[in-house]
Amino acid sequence: xxxxxxxxxxxxxxxxxxxxxxxxxxxxxxxxxxxxxxxxxxxxxxxxxxxxxxxxxxxxxxxxxxxxxxxxxxxxxxxxxxxxxxxxxxxxxxxxxxxxxxxxxxxxxxxxxxxxxxxxxxxxxxxxxxxxxxxxxxxxxxxxxxxxxxxxxxxxxxxxxxxxxxxxxxxxxxxxxxxxxxxxxxxxxxxxxxxxxxxxxxxxxxxxxxxxxxxxxxxxxxxxxxxxxxxxxxxxxxxxxxxxxxxxxxxxxxxxxxxxxxxxxxxxxxxxxxxxxxxxxxxxxxxxxxxxxxxxxxxxxxxxxxxxxxxxxxxxxxxxxxxxxxxxxxxxxxxxxxxxxxxxxxxxxxxxxxxxxxxxxxxxxxxxxxxxxxxxxxxxxxxxxxxxxxxxxxxxxxxxxxxxxxxxx
Amino acid sequence: xxxxxxxxxxxxxxxxxxxxxxxxxxxxxxxxxxxxxxxxxxxxxxxxxxxxxxxxxxxxxxxxxxxxxxxxxxxxxxxxxxxxxxxxxxxxxxxxxxxxxxxxxxxxxxxxxxxxxxxxxxxxxxxxxxxxxxxxxxxxxxxxxxxxxxxxxxxxxxxxxxxxxxxxxxxxxxxxxxxxxxxxxxxxxxxxxxxxxxxxxxx
Numbered sequence: 149x150x151x152x153x154x155x156x157x158x159x160x161x162x163x164x165x166x167x168x169x170x171x172x173x174x175x176x177x178x179x180x181x182x183x184x185x186x187x188x189x190x191x192x193x194x195x196x197x198x199x200x201x202x203x204x205x206x207x208x209x210x211x212x213x214x215x216x217x218x219x220x221x222x223x224x225x226x227x228x229x230x231x232x233x234x235x236x237x238x239x240x241x242x243x244x245x246x247x248x249x250x251x252x253x254x255x256x257x258x259x260x261x262x263x264x265x266x267x268x269x270x271x272x273x274x275x276x277x278x279x280x281x282x283x284x285x286x287x288x289x290x291x292x293x294x295x296x297x298x299x300x301x302x303x304x305x306x307x308x309x310x311x312x313x314x315x316x317x318x319x320x321x322x323x324x325x326x327x328x329x330x331x332x333x334x335x336x337x338x339x340x341x342x343x344x345x346x347x348x349x350x351x352x353x354x355x356x357x358x359x360x361x362x363x364x365x366x367x368x369x370x371x372x373x374x375x376x377x378x379x380x381x382x383x384x385x386x387x388x389x390x391x392x393x394x395x396x397x398x399x400x401x402x403x404x405x406x407x408x409x410x411x412x413x414x415x416x417x418x419x420x421x422x423x424x425x426x427x428x429x430x431x432x433x434x435x436x437x438x439x440x441x442x443x444x445x446x447x448x449x450x451x452x453x454x455x456x457x458x459x460x461x462x463x464x465x466x467x468x469x470x471x472x473x474x475x476x477x478x479x480x481x482x483x484x485x486x487x488x489x490x491x492x493x494x495x496x497x498x499x500x501x502x503x504x505x506x507x508x509x510x511x512x513x514x515x516x517x518x519x520x521x522x523x524x525x526x527x528x529x530x531x532x533x534x535x536x537x538x539x540x541x542x543x544x545x546x547x548x549x550x551x552x553x554x555x556x557x
Numbered sequence: 558x559x560x561x562x563x564x565x566x567x568x569x570x571x572x573x574x575x576x577x578x579x580x581x582x583x584x585x586x587x588x589x590x591x592x593x594x595x596x597x598x599x600x601x602x603x604x605x606x607x608x609x610x611x612x613x614x615x616x617x618x619x620x621x622x623x624x625x626x627x628x629x630x631x632x633x634x635x636x637x638x639x640x641x642x643x644x645x646x647x648x649x650x651x652x653x654x655x656x657x658x659x660x661x662x663x664x665x666x667x668x669x670x671x672x673x674x675x676x677x678x679x680x681x682x683x684x685x686x687x688x689x690x691x692x693x694x695x696x697x698x699x700x701x702x703x704x705x706x707x708x709x710x711x712x713x714x715x716x717x718x719x720x721x722x723x724x725x726x727x728x729x730x731x732x733x734x735x736x737x738x739x740x741x742x743x744x745x746x747x748x749x750x751x752x753x754x755x756x757x758x759x760x
Contacts, residue, residue, distance in 0.1 A: 489725025496646035
C-alpha cells in the first residue's frame with residue numbers, strides 16, 4: 149500500500165482511460181500528471197542505493213540482497229532475477245537490454261513507471277549495469293510512450309553525472325505496435341535493425357545476444373524494483389510485490405501494487421468493479437475466467453488449474469452483458485495478425501483457431517470441430533518457437549474450459 | 558563425450574552435436590522439411606520435433622544440441638500427433654497435397670495424412686507474383702514458408718520473409734524489389750530445393 153517515504157510509486161490510483169482499439173495498442177489519455185522531479189526524488193531518499201554501490205563497489209552484496217528478496221521477472225516469465233543474472237555472469241555480459249515495449253494490449257504498468265518514475269527506472273538500470281559489469285544499456289520504449297521517452301532523455305541530459313560511466317541508449321519501439329517484438333530475442337533483432345522475429349534458443353541472449361555479444365534482457369518493472377528492495381527491505385519481507393493494470397468495467401481503473409498470492413477477489417475490489425461477469429487474467433495472452441471461479445490466490449501455481457497465468461499482470465473486468473465468446477474471438481484475431489509468420493504451428497495455427505472462434509461465435513461448431521481445435525492448440529503449445537505461439541491458444545482453451553464445456557464441480 | 562538415450566538406445570555424442578545428426582548416424586529416422594544438410598538450421602517447419610523426458614514442450618531435433626542424461630523419444634504419440642497436425646497445416650497452406658514434392662507426399666502418407674480438414678483463403682494480392690525474374694517464377698500462394706530457399710540461397714540477402722500472420726510473404730532484396738533487380742544469378746538453387754513450386758523455372 150502507498151507509503152510516504154521514500155516517495156516511490158503506487159500512490160496513484162487511477163489516472164488514465166484506455167480506449168478500446170480492437171487490434172494494437174489502446175490509446176492512452178493522460179490526466180496531466182507530469183513526471184516527479186529529480187530534486188523530489190533525490191530528497192526523498194532516491195539514489196541512495198546507487199550512491200552506496202558507487203561508494204563501496206560491493207556488487208556481490210547487492211546481488212545477495214536481490215537473491216534474498218526473491219525478485220522475479222515482472223515481464224511475464226516470473227523467473228528469479230538473481231538466478232537469471234547468475235547464469236549470465238560467467239559469460240561477462242556486454243549489454244543490458246531493458247524491455248519497455250509493453251506490447252501486451254491494455255497493459256500500462258511500464259508506462260506508469262516510465263512516465264511518473266523515470267528516476268527509479270534509471271537508478272534500477274544503473275545499479276543493474278554495475279552489478280552485471282555492463283557499460284552499455286539499451287532501453288527500448290513503446291513508440292506510443294513518446295512523452296516518457298522525452299522525460300527520460302531530459303533526466304539523462306541534466307543529471308548525467310549519476311550515470312557518468314554508463315552509456316544508456318533510449319530507443320523507440322516499432323511504429324506499428326509489433327507485439328512479437330516484445331519477445332526478448334525479437335527485441336534484439338529489432339535493435340540490430342533486423343526483422344522483428346524471434347531467434348532460436350539456444351543460444352540464449354546471455355550466451356549470444358545483441359550483435360552476438362552476451363546480453364541480459366530485463367523488463368522495466370523488474371529493474372525498477374531493485375532500488376526499492378535495496379532501500380526498503382520491508383517491502384519484500386515475506387511477499388513479492390507486483391504492479392497490476394486493472395481496468396474494464398470498474399469505477400477506479402489504474403495501476404495497483406499487489407502481493408503475489410493475495411486473494412484475487414481482494415485485488416479486484418480495489419478497482420471497485422460494478423458487477424463482474426468474467427475477468428481476463430494475464431492480458432490478451434491470458435484467458436477468461438467466470439466470476440464464480442475467482443476465489444483463488446493471484447499466483448501462477450494457483451491460477452494454473454484455471455488455465456491462466458499472472459503474465460504481465462493485466463486484469464480486465466467484464467460486467468454483465470459482455471459476451472465472453474466475442475472477447476475470445478477478438479483475442480484470436482489479434483494473434484493471427486500478430487504472429488511473425490516464421491514457424492508453421494503459429495502462422496497457420498493462429499489462423500485456424502481464429503476461424504474456429506468465428507464459427508463458435510456463429511454457433512456453428514460440432515463436437516468434432518472442438519476436438520480438432522484442441523489438437524491445433526496442443527500442436528501450437530508443443531511446437532511453436534516462441535511464447536506467442538505457445539500462449540495464443542490460451543484464450544480459446546480457457547473459454548472452452550469455463551464457458552462451453554460441462555463444469556466438473 | 559556426452560551420454561544420452563534416444564528411443565531407449567544408449568548413445569554417445571560430442572558436445573554441440575544436434576539430436577538430428579546423432580539420430581541419422583544411428584539410422585533413427587526423424588522427418589524433416591526445412592533442414593538442409595550443411596546449412597544453418599532454420600527450425601521453422603517443426604516437423605522434426607521430439608520429446609525430451611521431463612519437458613512439456615517438444616524440441617526441434619535439427620537445432621537442439623545433445624546434453625548429458627537426455628532421454629529422447631522421436632516417435633511418441635505426442636510427436637506423431639503434432640507432426641500430423643503440422644502436415645495438415647502445410648497441405649492447407651499450400652492448397653492441396655498433390656502438387657507437393659514427392660518426399661513431402663511420402664511423409665504425409667507415412668503420417669497417415671491424406672488431406673487437410675480446413676482450407677485457408679489466399680491472402681496475397683494478385684500482383685504478389687510479379688516479382689520473379691525472366692528465369693525464376695514466384696507463386697506466392699503455393700509457398701509454405703519452409704525457408705529452404707532462404708537457406709539454399711548463396712547470397713543471404715536475396716530471399717526474405719516479409720509481412721506477418723496470414724500476410725507472410727516471400728520477398729526479394731531488402732526492400733521487396735523484383736528478383737531481376739537483386740544480385741540474383743539465377744543459379745536455380747532455390748528452385749531445386751522448393752518443395753511446393755512456389756519458386757519454379759519460367760516455362
